[in-house]
Amino acid sequence: MKMQDGFGKKLLVTGLTASMCLGLFGCGGQAANTTTAAAKAPAATSAAGTKAAASAGSTAAKTTAKASAAATTAAAKKADLKGDIEMVTNGNEETYKAVNAVLQDFMKENPGVKITYTTQGSDYEQLMKARMASNDMPDIFATHGWSVKRYSEYLRPLNDQAWYKTIEASFMKNIANDQGQIFVLPINMDSSGILYNKGLLKELGVEVPKTWDQFLSICEKGKAKGYTGVFLAGKDNRQPASLLDISAQTFIANRSDKKYTDELVKGTFDWKNWAPLSQFLSDLKTKGYLNVDCTTCDPVDIPARMAENKVLFLVASDNSLIQRAAKINADAKYGLAPIPALSESEKRVFAGGEREAYGIYKKTKHEDVCLAILNYLAKPENIKKVCEASGKPSPIKDVKPNLGTVMDDYTTYADIEVAPTFDRVYLPNGMWSTMRTIGSALIGGSMTVDESVKTMEADYKTMFSQK
């Protein structure tokens, strides 16, 4: 009897331990949900401001409203639209607010439609991967640059929509597959380069850098005066990854003397050629050009730190930072410039492509409502509103948003080529996370340049084989 008790006790304890351990299998998901809930909080708060945003943008809307109204609302009024629609994005706060304002207007016009629109922030990709695995996608979702490579098998082709013909032909390569099918309505587009402090560059007596050597030399000059060469908010490891991704345009992709891009696409790339890029990031840190808290600073602090007017450069894709910093301190004037080249003989480029773009889940039960929502969003005045809020240009013909001082930069560099975002075109799906790891590890000093190259190579081979 005693032995039986002992056995029972052991079984109970082992069972309890096992249950607690196995709780871990659910732990990731649980925590992810918590994070999602936390991310929803600002979203919910920001919804309060939507009415104001809607009224602010209404004046510009009047001119083009008549032309587009007939086409876009015809489907909506044909029958009383009804349905609960889930719509998700990973857009930043400004973009979210602007899109939400448009959706609120849509719901006013279509009282039978209820749109639950949320932003998931940095957890968006994890959430979407989990939902792809369970075939439970939102009715409408943002594709953050991956409408073709990652999401196309879940999306309804949209070439049959009236707004399809309004997309700039030059932008099509970013969102169309080999058969020319598109799966999203592109609202704005990325046009990444370097953000530079106009006032400080003037004070240092230097021009906007055309090469990376000039860029580093300006950082050195700035450091002597106590300025931060390059600002990084590395608590979110997407920031150093973004720096690598943008810099890779001229370190690797646009080299006139090499055929790296072909090699990357074919899987024959010699990864030793990645070393100069890792070395560049590592040097920024070791030479003291990065902010002291480059590994721990939270991205929410970026505009405030830019507004302190002590930052020379940011290698980032979020041009709305320029306006947000100026709102805090009008004297902090930043501009957008192309990505410096490796040498004077090489060309400078911008990195660009799909940004805020929405597709419709092909198995949605409310396809008619979803199409009506995209048609409404596609109205030029609505596209303009979102572009102005996000500080990004539009890929839709005849939509010319007022992007403030950045417009001057777009005009100045109108002849500079916009190359497609490096990782989306030349790396297999999933390598972004490897770049996040190595970028953060390089500035944190927990990885050598050689280790970073080996990590990139190993993950590239794994993911290339999964294609």
Next chain:
Amino acid sequence: MKRKKELSIDILYLPALLLMILFVVYPLLSGINISLTNWNGYSAKYKYVGLSNYIRLFQDKMFYTALKNTVIYGVGSTAIQTVLGIAYALLLQKEFRGQTLTRVVVYLPAMVASLIMGYISYFLVQYNHGAVNDIVKLFGGTPVDWMADGNRAVWIIVIINALQFVGKTMIVMIAGLQSIPESYEEAAEIDGASYRQRLKYITLPLLIPAITTSVVLNLIGGLKLFGIILATTSGGPGYSTHSLSTLINYLYFQNQNAGYATTVGLFLFLFIMVMGTVVRRWFEKKAEALS
């Protein structure tokens, strides 16, 4: 008659058994299956890769760093929580004005979600305008980027976790102290035993069952630490503060390597089970030796 009674008891096991199969056995078997593939976590396509994920486990620097950190999170947090928990329990067992309020204050952080606790702590230790650096500056010191050094960040996370859950340990210890008959202490006091002697020879030995429960629970909690790491460092700089739990999250959802992530998950399952069992057995032997 006896067989009939046993049969009815056996039937009562069934619901629990079904739940166990559904939530423990099936996920475990499914996990083993996934660990033998190169599944990316969402695609319908995958290949069986044999034991390569298990071989990779022992060649992966990131895994070793996460394993080392996991041990520090588990053991470090447990040690701090146990020592502080006993101290709080001894202090708050005595009746004084504000005793209940103090207990509530000590327990309060345990009621907050780990993720929220992590964000609050981040505001304390962040470089720019962090509360700790503001105090450092107040005394003329130079601000420090506390979380920039991986090794230091790991210990800061240990302290945050320990302070958050010390209240739970305190409650278990208070319950343990209340189960010790007062007559033992009174007899020792009459025999002239000092407070330290009473603590060493009566209180602590009789607290061992409570300590066992608390240590095993805290150890398991520390070994699966997730929320605080995510909120304070996200596993960085680089991967220097990853625990096995955050590494699983990273590998599965960011690195798109569900097969390997599941392998790490299975390792963690076995690791926690072995650690929990060994620690429990050690305390049980200690208690047997004293009785």
